[in-house]
Amino acid sequence: MLVVKNGIRSSSLAGWATTFGILGDTLLHAVISALGLSMVLAQSATLFQFIKMILIGLGVRLALEEG
Numbered sequence: 001m002l003v004v005k006n007g008i009r010s011s012s013l014a015g016w017a018t019t020f021g022i023l024g025d026t027l028l029h030a031v032i033s034a035l036g037l038s039m040v041l042a043q044s045a046t047l048f049q050f051i052k053m054i055l056i057g058l059g060v061r062l063a064l065e066e067g
Helices: 002-009 012-043 045-066
Strands: none
Touching: 002 012, 012 045
16 A cells, blocks of 8 residues: 555655565565574574474475375
8 A cells, every 4th residue: 555655646666666665674674584583593402493393394284285
């Protein structure tokens, strides 16, 4: 809605600028989150094993749903 509002009120360039601003912020947030999770996992072997088992379980469930 924000992109549409800015595109209509200002110009299509403003709509594109809003779009790329949102995309850039999302990418930055994802990178910072991944780095933070990596730091936490590097400090805790138990947490790493727990998350690994969750991801394996999700992968198996997805493979069974597709098969």
